[in-house]
Amino acid sequence: MIRQKTYCNPLSIADVKSGRWLDAKLTQANERDFKDYRSISDPSVVYYDGKWIMYPSYSVAYVSEDFVHWKHVDIGIPHLNYSPAVVCFRSKWYLIGHGMTEMYVADNPLGPFKFLGHMTDSDGNIIVTVDGCFLADNDRLYYYWCKNFSDSVTLDAERVVGTAGVELDPEKPWQMLGKPVMINCFDPAKTWQRTGEKNQNSRMGWIEGQWMYKRGSRYYLLYSGCGTEFSTYANGIMYSDEGPLTGFKPQKNHDPFTVKRVGFTRGAGHGCLVDGPNDTIWSFYTSIFCYNHMFERRIGMDLVRIDADGELYCTVTDTPQVAPGIICNQGDENAPNILPLTVMSRPVASSFIEGREPIYACDESVLTWWQPQPNDMTPTLTFTLGSLSCYEIRSLRIVWRDVGMETLEGIVPGPFKYVVEYAVDGKCKEWKTLIDASENCEDLCIDYREIPPTIAYGVRLKICGAPCGIQPGVVDFTVFGKCVTNMGNK
Incomplete structure (x- = not known):
């Protein structure tokens, strides 16, 4: 197996859990009112001791040493509801969850x-606070969260939600010092903050997903809208050169900060900003699936740059990107020179069901997938890339749908x-093995793999097995590579 130097969004994360139990609780619904599904979202991430540690909604935590392979790790707390807040302060690690009052402490980030x-x-x-986040600023500690300001802000709106911030007692980090201040709130003049698939509700915006990041002497408040x-x-991002609680103003050049309305990373909201290797900055974000439930989601991440005005900007991607630490200077173009080869081919x-x-x-x-007939013992999906041109394949992505998943049963x-x-030939008569995962033991609902450069005229997927009771659905099978000179096979 080659060492992977690229990743692809949504991230390939092992052992993503069912999200229905928590989403049903929040929306006050019966779990059996909708089909079961996996979900992972709202990531809080730290880069510590050469490892990336992710604390997402539903289940904590996940660890990666190469930013490509993520493994679930037990930290002694099964979950923190949604959007855990995490910080290292005075050599201790603190955690608190969405809608929870309990704060936890440990000597290291994995408990x-x-x-x-x-x-x-x-x-x-x-x-109780919602979507909280911490900022350790020298020897002072701050806390931010999503707060309803409808009683204190005069605005023609259904609800006025924004960001509250307060300093915490460094000796007793659960204790707030003074009254919280409002840093920002829903602004109907900013179309992207308005609720709706087309941002059509100018009287409603849900400002959530707070994350405070400091670079040099500037404070950046990351926040999300208009609904997950x-x-x-x-x-979006607001920044301040005054301090962690005052003087915040919106970015002029990049507002919103991350947005993508189509593809596999559509809806790039609620996330965090993290320093990485070689003085890089990375943005993690939530991307939506939302088929079985409005909160069915996945996670993506991309490289962040700083423009001449000190504003942060980021291009949301769903094609292969160079992983952190692989190259010393990750500039504006972080993608290898390859393209999707199988889209709409x-x-x-x-077999397939209607x-x-x-x-x-x-x-x-x-929102769509190929699903073979239940009696198809070896479901096969075949793509012809071209008989007169061949392609050099470099990587591939499979996005699975767990049809029939039902954890309650x-x-x-x-x-x-x-x-x-x-x-290996233009008529697609001779086939060779590219990846043999017939004995695969790793649970990856999104499976992205690099392969040695391989010349091909076609590719095909053969499904050899699925978990008991589950029918395989293929949401996506994309091969990435580039067209090369015809090799003479016809």
Whole structure:
């Protein structure tokens, strides 16, 4: 197996859990009212001791040493609801979750964490906060969260939600010092903040996903709107050169900061900003699937740059990118010179059920998929790349759909087993093995793999096995590479 030097969004993360139990709780719904699904979102990430540690919604935590392969790790706390807040302060690590009062502490970022105290305001009241985040600024500690300001802001709106900030007691980090201040709130003049798939509701915006990042002497507040269920979900940035609680103003050149309304990373909202190797900055964000439920999501990340005015900007991607630390100078162009080769290329399938035709495996939509007939023992999906031109294949991505998943009945997700082959001749008569994952034991609902450069005229996917009770659905099968000189095979 070659060492991977690229990654591809949405991120390939092992053992993504069911999200239905938590989403049903938040929306006050019965779990059985909708089909089960996986979900991972709202990432808080730290880069520590050469490792990336991610604390997302639903289940914590995930660790990567190469920024390509992510593994689930038990930190002593199964979950922190949504959007955990994490910080290292005075050599201790602190965690608190969405809608929770409990704060936890540990000596290292992977725990074990233990209960420390309840988040308490300056009047001594235990309070619940939403989408919290910390900032350790020298020897001072600050906390930010999503707050309803409808009672204090006069605005023609259904609700006025924004960012509150306060300093915490460094000796008792659960204790707020003074009253929280409002840093920003919903601004209907900013179209991207308006709720709706087309940002049509000018009287409603949900400002959430707070994250405070400091670079030099400048403070950057990352926040999201207009709703995690919409393709228009996006991140914005305000910055201050005064301090961590005052003087914030919106970016002029890059507002919103991350946005993408089509493809596999549509709805690039709620996330974080993280320093990486070689003085780089990386943006993690939530991307939406939202088929079985409005909160069905995945995670993406991309390189952040700084313009001449000190503003941050980021291009949201869903094609292969160079991983952090691979090259010393990751400039404006972070993508290798390869393209998707199978998009809308009309594959042929061994079988399919009505409404789940093979073209849905290559239409760049997270809402559709190819699904073979249940009695198809070796489902096969075949792509012809071209008889007069051949291609050098460099990597591929498979996005799976766990059809029939039902954790309440013991039907749980797991590894899919498969083989990918490539045609060595223009007539696609002779096939050789490209990837043999027929004994795959790793549970990857998104499976991205680099391969040695391989000349091919066609590719095909053979599904060899699926978890018990689950029918395989292929949301996406994309091969990445480039066209090369015809090799003489016809």
